[in-house]
Amino acid sequence: xxxxxxxxxxxxxxxxxxxxxxxxxxxxxxxxxxxxxxxxxxxxxxxxxxxxxxxxxxxxxxxxxxxxxxxxxxxxxxxxxxxxxxxxxxxxxxxxxxxxxxxxxxxxxxxxxxxxxxxxxxxxxxxxxxxxxxxxxxxxxxxxxxxxxxx
Amino acid sequence: xxxxxxxxxxxxxxxxxxxxxxxxxxxxxxxxxxxxxxxxxxxxxxxxxxxxxxxxxxxxxxxxxxxxxxxxxxxxxxxxxxxxxxxxxxxxxxxxxxxxxxxxxxxxxxxxxxxxxxxxxxxxxxxxxxxxxxxxxxxxxxxxxxxxxxx
Numbered sequence: 001x002x003x004x005x006x007x008x009x010x011x012x013x014x015x016x017x018x019x020x021x022x023x024x025x026x027x028x029x030x031x032x033x034x035x036x037x038x039x040x041x042x043x044x045x046x047x048x049x050x051x052x053x054x055x056x057x058x059x060x061x062x063x064x065x066x067x068x069x070x071x072x073x074x075x076x077x078x079x080x081x082x083x084x085x086x087x088x089x090x091x092x093x094x095x096x097x098x099x100x101x102x103x104x105x106x107x108x109x110x111x112x113x114x115x116x117x118x119x120x121x122x123x124x125x126x127x128x129x130x131x132x133x134x135x136x137x138x139x140x141x142x143x144x145x146x147x148x149x150x151x
Numbered sequence: 152x153x154x155x156x157x158x159x160x161x162x163x164x165x166x167x168x169x170x171x172x173x174x175x176x177x178x179x180x181x182x183x184x185x186x187x188x189x190x191x192x193x194x195x196x197x198x199x200x201x202x203x204x205x206x207x208x209x210x211x212x213x214x215x216x217x218x219x220x221x222x223x224x225x226x227x228x229x230x231x232x233x234x235x236x237x238x239x240x241x242x243x244x245x246x247x248x249x250x251x252x253x254x255x256x257x258x259x260x261x262x263x264x265x266x267x268x269x270x271x272x273x274x275x276x277x278x279x280x281x282x283x284x285x286x287x288x289x290x291x292x293x294x295x296x297x298x299x300x301x302x
Binding site: 021022026029030032033034036037039040041043047057060061063064066067068070071072076087088 | 172173177180181183184185187188190191192194198208211212214215217218219221222223227238239
């Protein structure tokens with residue numbers, strides 16, 4: 001990983017632009033990583049909302065989701081990454097690369113609810129956190145239904 | 152993944168606490184995901200600092216690193232995760248589970264530089280971004296040297 005990263009850094013340095021120079025298998029790995037890390041944080045918020053509530057943990061989890069949601073992961077859906085293996089084979093559907101309007105709406109809905117999740121977490125009302133987690137989870141599920149193949 | 156996540160959510164709901172209920176293989180997967188996602192964002196900042204600078208992209212990347220660094224990933228180093236496979240076999244060294252003082256210092260140094268990275272990115276001075284990226288990368292490398300086995 002380290003030497004691969006170094007190579008990637010060098011090749012990007014020479015070319016000058018980041019997004020265009022990420023190798024397809026790395027782009028798939030990075031996006032799988034972003035989603036998996038958000039899944040952990042969704043699960044933490046849910047566990048807190050339904051069990052013993054730790055405001056600090058929920059804030060940290062919501063902030064991580066928010067920052068990843070706003071990081072510009074769309075750049076990781078490069079041409080040539082409709083098939084291929086990152087950590088595992090991608091399960092992206094072809095529609096993600098063709099139905100730009102629907103993808104854009106799904107992304108905006110997700111970002112909106114992720115930003116709201118961070119606000120609600122900071123306020124610390126457990127019932128509101130639970131409700132907002134449902135809304136945020138709904139945008140995850142909607143996008144998975146449309147653009148992610150089932151196992 | 153979806154059904155596994157649902158099962159994880161249900162089991163955590165029943166038990167009431169998040170950290171204690173993450174399965175070892177999931178904990179390893181989540182921490183590998185966090186580091187891989189940060190690696191992408193480190194590479195993006197480097198490419199911007201050395202190529203065509205896009206302040207907005209650097210801010211997004213630095214914010215993602217900051218939020219992941221502050222998310223409390225230490226909770227993912229559960230007992231029983233010193234060996235095992237997440238996305239791939241973990242390369243954590245045994246010392247991470249025994250040398251708490253050194254781990255704590257490494258974590259605090261990393262968080263400090265990640266927080267500073269986000270501030271410097273927001274200010275937008277390219278030379279300062281490059282310098283801070285070096286400091287942040289140094290804390291990554293230091294921790295890898297001490298606690299991560301080489302491939």
